[in-house]
Amino acid sequence: MNHISPTLWQFLVKWMTSFPLFPPEASKIAPEMDALFFFMVLVSVIGLTIVVLLVTSFCLLYSKERHPVAVQVEGSTLLEATWTIIPLGLFLVMFVWGALIYFRVYTPPANSMNIYVVGKQWMWKAEHPGGQHEINSLHVPTGRAIQLTLISQDVFHSFSIPAFRVKREAIPGRYTSVWFEPTVPGTYHLFCTQYCGTNHSQMIGEVVVMTPDGYKKWLDESTSGASLAQNGERLFASLSCAACHNARPDARGPALANVYGAKLPLASGGTVTADEAYLRESILNPSQHVTQGYAPIMPTYQGQISEEGVIALVEYIKNLNSEYRIQQTLNTTELLPGSEGAAGPKSAEQGKVKQ
Amino acid sequence: MSATIVSLPDQSTARIPKVNFITKENGLLSWLLTGDHKRIAILYLISLSFFFFIGGALAGLIRLELLTPQADLMATDTYNKVFTMHGVIMIFFFLVPSVPATLGNFLIPLMIGAKDLALPKINLLSWYLYIAGGLLAIYTMATGGVDTGWTFTTPLSTHYVNTNVLTTGLAVFIAGFSSIFTGLNFLVTIHKMRCPGMTWFKLPLFVWAHYAASILMVLGTPVVAIAIVLVALERTIGIGVFDPTKGGDPILFQHLFWFYSHPAVYIMILPGMGVISETISTFSRKRVFGYTAVAFSSVAIAVFGFFVWAHHMFIMGISNYAVLVFSLLTMLVAVPSAIKIFNWTFTLYKGSITFETPMLYTFGFMGLFTIGGLTGVFLGTSGTDIHLTETYFIVAHFHFVMVGGMLMAFLAGIHFWWPKMTGRMYPEKISQLAAVITFIGFNFTFFPQFILGTLGMPRRYASYPPEFQVLNVFSTAGATILGVGYLLPVLYLTWSLKYGAIAGNNPWQATGLEWQTQSPPLTENFTSTPIMDHEAYDYDWLDKQKEKEVTTSVG
Amino acid sequence: MSDSPVIAHGASEVEHHEHPAYLRHHFESVEQQADTTNFAMWLFLLTEVMFFGGLFTAYLIYRNWYYPAFVAASHQLNIFWGTANTAVLISSSFTMAMGVWCAETRRKGGLVLCLVLTFLLGLVFLGIKSIEYSEKIEKHHVPGFHYSLKSFLDPDSDEAAKAAGDKPLPLDVARHTEVYFSLYFAMTGMHALHMIIGIAILGFMIFRARAGAYTAGHVTFVENFGLYWHFVDIIWIFLFPLLYLISRHAN
């Protein structure tokens, strides 16, 4: 080959020697998942070897030449019990081990940094708390637990970072979440792995893992001026949310400061933890999540705010730890006529308009 | 290879019996209106092969496109249509009916000593439904195709594509009824048509496996049918059962879809397992090791198969606790398969093994199915599933089970019963070569995909990052070899129809009732209703029979 | 080979017996044939159970999620027609059962009468169903592009809602009535489809029964059709409380 075309030869050598066989481990969970993976590979190889060895040796020992007359063996309860119980035991070990990892991957720690990711045909939009937006890329620092809150605007997508060994579907109409802690700076693949239509294979991007300092620098450089919560505040004001959610004694809506993470009593009985998913639901389907002591008068905002808008609002409410800001927005918003009961028919009218 | 069990009649005097189910009547109509299970099996065999080669050609296109990292052979939406049609055709029009509709149809009445399936007209109807569905699928492909993937995921299939979802859905719906009727027919036949003396525990394991698969067909298929109906209604008039903007839950569709489609993989593999039980016993001259365990493991797979469907949805936002339950049950369903593998292995122990073509395919099956099954555990384990699902790992896994398992078993079965079906043998050497080529080609094609999947290459990608190219090239090269491996049998089996050696009643010296009648069998299968007076796989009984025959012919 | 001694004696003597024309060649006896087709029919009904099973699953989930919307939407169904239809269908099941009895005891006139009654009751059921459907169409309660929430946002404009004393629903709750009506039409539509198929077969059977086909001892077809008809009845027995009767009392 060498004398035919050195270039081709070089190319072939390079090509054949430089393909990866195992993905990089760039998150805290990756080595743990790989430990389980290699345990299973080991079990599989041993199992396969046993089967192949047995088949081969039986074939050699009992081929017709060597063993012209078969000896009928009915079966053996002991042997059969052995190969029922041993695989079962091994599978159960894998089950427990796997379930531990599964629960870890999908249970974000409380102090994690939350990045919102919106999937749509065919791109990923990431929103950092500081208001930085990215499309088809995700910048994250090492050494911090990062939670992704995912949602899709249209069809199922799946946010996959092989180097982190994590993956989660972005579902229309509902938040899902996953977390990871990057360990090694570098650039890694980001894939959409759930088939989502024509350009599914172009819904890819990169995950850039930076040192905390580098990340800070990147944040400063790519800021859009307003943080996510500030955007939410603007939206909060322009939608006149403060007309009801104003923490006054006669307020028609519950006060929102410190509501995030609190256990709320519901009008329908029971309590609920106000997480991101709950906040989103109460904006879009408010009547089904009425807090105890309040009338179901809040109109739905379904179809009026984009998913990004909802995210901004959620982030604003999450970061609200005093009512002061709301009082401020009140001053900048024209107050609706405060008469009691006006909101009921109004919501109905809105519905009519929509028809 | 001097040692062989093949015993053919004296070729100079042997003749194909003048009266048999093929020669009984002539003309196309006598085939198209037949109620004979054997003729319907032949019709299925021909039409299945047709669809297999269409599906195979589409697979070839997929592999060619993936030769390079860019989407250069075809546009991405063409690629999407190609893999969708590959999936639809291979699953609903090849794998699900493959062994049951051909070998099962042909052999179940013969094996249990019946004259026909219980409902011959329903049997014919199910072939017509199959053809109608298949032609509709081909028509769909010709008129623009469909690009939802074979899983019809909502809301993609209901609101976001404008291709022929409805006609494809209808094709799958019709094929589903074909499958229901086949399964129903088998269940009724196995329950009600067994010949005198044929108790449940004298049934060949092939019949047990089909019994288990039929339960799944009858109980699982209607659920996917209603899911497809709802998708169609959602697309046409816009009802809101799965539509998130109207308050529906798209995951509910997945629940209903996988409630069928997970048991469907057992519908695909169980009959194959039945074939393997027959071949491995015949070619090692031994009763299957632990007959009862193998029989019950088939039924166990069928029953547990209904409890594990949500393991396809581990990362889709179903409840973590449901994941726990479904993952545990998945581990349980893996055990019966392990039992089977070891029981087959120990069937070889102290046997008298020969290596004819069906046996080579059987060995291929055992190796590949073991890998396929074990990698399934990787995916059933919730933790590793997060990383491996929706990548080429899962593609490799189910191809190891479906192609490496089911197709190998299908070919083993076709080679094993070919002499019974046609009365003629195929050339042994070239068929052994084909078995070896298939095995090598298969491993070349699909083993690299495990590595690709571990690396994270997503499935259903028309283009991919360049560092994955080498493994993809291996895979495509392997696919070429595999293609040759599949074409060869078509050639020599066709050749054998006219030039093959006369097989006689029982070329393999097998014990099943189907081998105790002429090849090809009579339309009514047996000259008189047989009576089963020996155990299944009773080779001593067979030897005694032969002695008797020798004495009678000498006397 | 087939002349091996074990197989020598078999049921061949049975074949020389006189046997009725309706015994198909591959069965040994009439009983076996009847047993077999009966079992086949039951298996077919199993698939039907699972077919409706998907719909019932969907119904249960959404009923739990959107209970107030389901209650309000169920008030739009006419309980009088619903109850009447239940009675009609139960009566048709009864006439069908009597038809089977007539066939078994070889009463030709009775059989024809029962089948005709069943046929007519089936038509009455469909007639009532179509009255109900047309009401839904008028009110734009058919899910899809023309769906209207008016009856739920403004119950005073709607007689049925007013009669039930419904309060106006907030928009986000009212929207989910569409899920209810999606399921309503899917479930009753599938049920009606089964009725239509059943009625068509009944029509065919009436002709055959007049010719005396089922009163000569071969009753399998009538029996199996009876199973199908009763099954369709059972589906309605569950659809009726689930769709019509949830929380009539709610206000």
Place this chain on the structure above:
Amino acid sequence: MSEQKQQLAHHEPKHGEHQHHVTPPGVYVAIFITLLVFTALTVGASYVEMGVWNPVIALAIGVIKATLVVLFFMGVKYSSKLTMLTVGAGIFTFLTLISMTLADYISRAWGLW
């Protein structure tokens, strides 16, 4: 295994002696009237406020009615074990579908609600 054999042994010769059971019309009439009564009951019950018991009662009556139809109109009471097994298998799979799917939906909110 031996049990199975026994079952078959007593199943097989049944063909001859097993004469088709004919349900007398009186039974049909009784069932018919019972069904109508239960229909009236279920409609009546739906107007009474019983909280969570409303759907339970409605479904219970539905189950009773369906059981009556299955046992008498469809003749399962007089048919073979196989038919009963078939009906059982149908109910079992149906319940599997519903309960396992609902298991997901109900437990989704665990830890939050």
